[in-house]
Amino acid sequence: MQERTNVTLQPVESQHNARVVWTFGVESPNIRIASANLRKEVKCDYEEKFRARLLLDSLTGALTVSQLETSDSGVYQFQSISSKILSRDFHLTVYTALCVSSVVNSSSASVTVECSVQNSRELKLSWYRGTERLKQTSSPSLPTMLTLSLEVDAPDGDDYSCVAENPVERQTTKLLTKDVQLGNAENSSWCQNEATVRLIVSAGIALVLILLLVDYIRF
Numbered sequence: 087m088q089e090r091t092n093v094t095l096q097p098v099e100s101q102h103n104a105r106v107v108w109t110f111g112v113e114s115p116n117i118r119i120a121s122a123n124l125r126k127e128v129k130c131d132y133e134e135k136f137r138a139r140l141l142l143d144s145l146t147g148a149l150t151v152s153q154l155e156t157s158d159s160g161v162y163q164f165q166s167i168s169s170k171i172l173s174r175d176f177h178l179t180v181y182t183a184l185c186v187s188s189v190v191n192s193s194s195a196s197v198t199v200e201c202s203v204q205n206s207r208e209l210k211l212s213w214y215r216g217t218e219r220l221k222q223t224s225s226p227s228l229p230t231m232l233t234l235s236l237e238v239d240a241p242d243g244d245d246y247s248c249v250a251e252n253p254v255e256r257q258t259t260k261l262l263t264k265d266v267q268l269g270n271a272e273n274s275s276w277c278q279n280e281a282t283v284r285l286i287v288s289a290g291i292a293l294v295l296i297l298l299l300v301d302y303i304r305f
Contacts, residue, residue: 100147104168115163182206184257201248202233
């Protein structure tokens with residue numbers, strides 16, 4: 087699951103006239119987080135970290151966790167307690183939402199592209215030319231910034247993209263080299279699905295400065 091989304095843990099089987107207990111733990115589910123008694127009275131405020139984020143269905147025993155955080159990863163255990171005890175474990179992994187930044191530095195000879203993202207569990211960062219993967223990197227060090235640079239000849243007419251992906255999300259930042267050469271690359275951002283693109287065309291800035299200097303000398 088991705089952080090800031092919701093998940094419902096649904097037991098396959100429950101019992102009538104039974105108490106329901108949900109517990110949680112990173113490795114062993116030994117912390118009570120929600121319960122419902124025989125009168126179907128629900129209590130979900132055992133743990134501060136889950137406050138206002140849990141919803142327990144007293145009839146089915148289903149537990150909904152909203153606005154997931156990476157620290158919610160772990161083992162959730164459902165128990166239906168009556169004349170017998172029914173139990174089921176749920177293993178939940180929450181992945182960090184991806185926020186990608188790309189910086190482009192352009193000269194008359196080449197374009198150097200650098201892509202970076204906050205590193206997280208099972209994250210891979212890649213550069214593609216069309217559908218061909220040119221480079222890829224990953225790191226077990228958490229949390230750090232994961233960065234991958236690529237130098238391409240300009241102009242070459244190809245489309246490049248930086249791809250950050252984990253098992254539940256894939257974010258792509260596209261670069262059109264023809265736009266960079268013309269100085270027309272547009273800034274764009276979206277941050278519910280997390281991506282921020284920043285294009286810096288150094289050659290264009292240098293050209294503007296030269297033109298201003300020439301005008302100044304004339305006057």
